[in-house]
Amino acid sequence: MNSTNEDQLLPGPWTFTPETLRTQLLSDTFEPDGNGTPPVLLCDRLEFAYENGSHRNFTPEEQVQNRQNLCRSLFDVLSDPKSQFCEQLDPLFSRIAHCNLPPQDRGMEGVVIADTCKLLKRLPARPLPLPNVPRGISGIHYNGTMSRADRESCLVWSELSVVSHLSVNVIRTALLVIIEGNKAVHVLVKLLDTVADLLSTATQLCASSDTESERHTWFLVRAYLWTSWQRCTMIYFHTLLGSHLFMGFNDANEQALLLKGTSPSPDYTLQDISRHQLATLKPQSMCGWAFELLRSNPVCLASDFRGMFSRYANAFGDGTGRCISNQASSCKGDDSAHCQRFKGMKIENQSAHDESCQGHCDRLIWDEKSYRRCSGARAVTLDDNVDDRHLVYCQASAKTLSVSHVWSHGQGGRPEEGYGFNRCLHRRYISIARSLNCDSYWMDTPCIPENHQLRREAIMNINRVFENSRATVICDRDLMNINATDLTIAVRELILVTILVCDWNIRAWTFLEAFRGRAKTFALCKRNTPVSLRDIIDAVHREGSLDITPLLLTVPHLLPSFHAKEKGFTTGFPYSRGFLIPETAGSILSHRPASRSGDDIVIWSLLLQDEVCHDAESFWRSRQGSVLATSFLMSSAPRLRKPGLRWAPSSPMAKEMRFPTSKTSTRILAFDGSDSDRGSISSEGFTAPWWFFDFVGPYPGSAKLSKFLNVEVNLEDTACRRNLSAIRRTYLKGCIWGALLRPIHASTSRQSTTYRGDSSKTIVAVCGTNLRVQFYMVRAPEDQMERWHWKGLYQWDMSEPLPKFIRAHVLLD
Known part of the structure; x- marks a missing residue:
């Protein structure tokens, strides 16, 4: 199955045995009582509970408290030297969900157990390490296979009991996938998000620790939750792939790829863990830009690339990088312009011959x-x-x-x-x-x-x-x-x-x-x-x-295409005809360059339809009357300079850009925007709901003019002034007013969407205008909106709080 036994999770007292799987299966199987069939997986206790026969949702404050209480209970178990760690951790951790597996027919129980064993064996033997494994963790937290001297002198992640142990919730996830198949995808999301929230909570509590002993214990709590989250996530995405293979790929289901992010370590993001693998584990022969394309995909937010690197190195590890001539290593992956696969490499037409040819054919x-x-x-x-x-x-x-x-x-x-x-x-x-x-x-x-x-x-x-x-x-x-x-x-x-x-x-x-x-x-x-x-x-x-x-x-x-007729129903979505929506296609092309100027628009249009658009203006004019996800626009793609289309990308390819608060350049890739509200494209521009904050621009007399024209703008918090000053200097020259936009989350309208790319800062869009409806000295009707011009993106320095945004419909022209 895997290349060596060292690569796979083996049965044992710390992981799983057929008997432990059977015990868990029987424990989670529901007994029919005539009251209907309960959900196969229900995450409760932290967000809601049944009290006195009724359902009660906890308030957001109560939910935070519940997560903190559970994390502190895990902390108390791990801080007690006399406790049986995993035997006591699992009952606490398993309380976050109720599992109601359907009863198995006689003879099927053994099949389920055997198939679950096979699935669990396909997990890596040890999860990806958390950063900054502390020295001096007490020897009682190791498996017992190491000497005391080794424990004290080494940073041994894989021998920690909380890491090598397979938690009940991982076993539940595997059982659920084997029994429910692809249907398990939709019910597992809540479990994964709950574990992600607990891990973030443990990280916050760890940051406030006063002693080294407390920090060590909080590290063990985080290691336990991180290990479970990683393993459950792998099983989840494996099942999601099965769904795409069975039904066919469709980008209308992209929301299933957007698991909630988490904070695994103080001052260390999931992207930092991914970057660490890039810096320390990637074979030098592997192109940095090619790996960056993979690493930046939302599916790979916290992926374990060790197995991939190992397989690649075994086959190509002795080779040198082809990205930069006369250099053994490959490009760094920071920009396609720095990779000679795209720019600067000498290309000899028809230099290739078949391996059976001596190179002298006509x-x-x-x-x-x-x-x-x-x-x-x-x-x-x-x-x-x-x-x-x-x-x-x-x-x-x-x-x-x-x-x-x-x-x-x-x-x-x-x-x-x-x-x-x-x-x-x-x-x-x-x-x-x-x-x-x-x-x-x-x-x-x-x-x-x-x-x-x-x-x-x-x-x-x-x-x-x-x-x-x-x-x-x-x-x-x-x-x-x-x-x-x-x-x-x-x-x-x-x-x-x-x-x-x-x-x-x-x-x-x-x-x-x-x-x-x-x-x-x-x-x-x-x-x-x-x-x-x-x-x-x-x-x-x-x-x-x-x-x-x-x-x-x-x-x-x-992946196979989705054919609606073959599935027994019809649909008007593009994927049913083998096409993509603009956001998915644009996000895929945002870091896949085309060889010729203008080809990127041709390719973009051909991913949406059979008709070809040869320039960006005709591409977006043809989209009039359609909708577009707002967070798709949050990229560093260049924009058109045509009235009504100054918000529209002139190319799907994200360009490198320099931000005023940093000395380095960065690339803000586009994502499909499936988690954000949508706006409509018209001949006038793009109209959509946004989180909106407006303020006076750098134009001399902007404040006085606003007061004279009775234009109400937001008061500026002094804590925001450094960021706002940088925005005025860089983006709003000649503008009387400026505005910041953030996409509204589609399912939770009280929140903004989170940028899913490799940035530790908050991404906001900057707009400007010199014309407000109050110029006419009358109040505009509710359905009349001011026109704003797209100016670019800004990475908000998180050392300063964001200003207070309000919901507003905005017309970008």
Whole structure:
């Protein structure tokens, strides 16, 4: 299953045995009493309770107190040297939920136990360590396998009892997944969020500790909760992947990916833990930008990348980084402009040959007459006439093989004279096409000419080519170094790990190609062996390590598509037709550069529909009358300069930007915004509800003019003045008034959405205006709104409190 027994969680007295699983199953099985079937999982006691036969919700203040009380109870157990730690911790921790598992038929109990054992064995042996493991933790908190001298001299995370122990709630999660299957996804979210809240509470209480002994004990409490949260999260995302594999990927369910964040350690965020893995564990041969694309995905907020790094290093660890020429290590991952995979690398057209070729074959060029005789999308016929140097074309069909590759790997080049296509590559794809029962192949190198009109026509048909083709083969040089003759689980995991960070996966065009052809995708491995990615993903989901399977949620272009008709119902959502919504597509492209200027908009539009938009203005004009999530706009993407569209991104690609309160530059990536309120796009601009704070700008006399015009603006708290002064200087030159915007959370309208990217500061949007409705000396009707101009984003320094925001409808033009 895993590569070694050391990598997996093994049965034992500290973890689980079939008997402990059976005991828990019987304990959590409900007894029918004629009063109906209770929920299979109910998180209570902390947020609500049943008192005197009635249901009572606790107030927010009571909920905070309940969490603190539970954390202090855990603290008391761990601070008592005479207590049996885990035997007493579990009953306390298990109280956060009631489990009502359905009774099992005779004979099924053993199957459930066996399957749960298999699932738990797929967890990593030890969870990812918390930062700053303290020295001097008492020896009674270790498993007993270490000498006293080792305990006192070493920082041994894995031997702590609270870490190696498998909590009841992890066992419950596994049992629930085995019994309920994909249906468990929706009921597990509340349990995970509750554990996240408890961990944050323990971190807050730890920060107020007075003595080293207290800090040690609070570390043990946090380690216990952190370990349980990590393991439950892995099982949850594994189950969510199963749901996507069964039903097909749909971005309308992206909210399921947004687990509540947590604070695992004082002054140490989840992003810090992720960055620490990047700095200390990542193999030097792995591209930093490719890993950054993976690490910044919300699914990977607290992912354990150790298994991924280990598999990659075993296969490619001796190699040097390709990101920067004449340097052994790869790029740092801070910007695509610093990675020579995108910029600065010398690309030699048609430098690649098939591995069976000595490098001396001739080049084939297009037959223009043959190309022009066909209409629509053209494909190359499987003709290998050695006496003719011309490619022959036919119309692409349902029996065409589509090839998705990276130009910088040497297969790039136009079909015209002077470029051409190496004959050995032509023969390679003839052989692969025939092995997959195809009668032609499509590849951009021979099928997209330089001629502007013909190129435009080819791109207009690219969606149909990949959607309708019999198979899509992914061609990347890292994948082509993997021997797939014996497809063990370890080899399958390596193929998937390699795809996650290979050149092919970090490009915009290849994402589009794979997304449209994802129903039948193959990876081209060593000796031109195509292997079905669907089969590989299914096998790894069934048997692979649970630290690997959640990462596959970051590659929707490799997951099966959702076909509503096949599921027995119809839906108007784009995903039912194989498309994405603008927010999901834009967030995916926010750190996937396109090779040509303007291609990013073309690709963005093709992910939403078959019609092509060639510039950003026409893209957003075509969206008039539709809605957009407000938090999607919270990115450093450049904006258009057209009236009514100055809020609209001119490219999905987030640009590096410098903030006035920091000396470093940063990139604010876009996210799909599924957790925020939505606004409407019209010819006038973008109208939406926001958390809103307005203030006078830097224009001389702004305050006096506001008073004269009877324009009411917020009073400024003195604690906010440093941030507001920086905003005025940087964003609002020439503006009489300024405003700050924060997206409103869709489900809890009293809160703002939290930025899910790698930033420890609060992101606010800055707007300005020189025209308020009070200029007309009359009060505006309630449905009339002032126009605000988008100025950019600002990272609010959290050393100062935020000002008081109010809800308001705002028109951005």
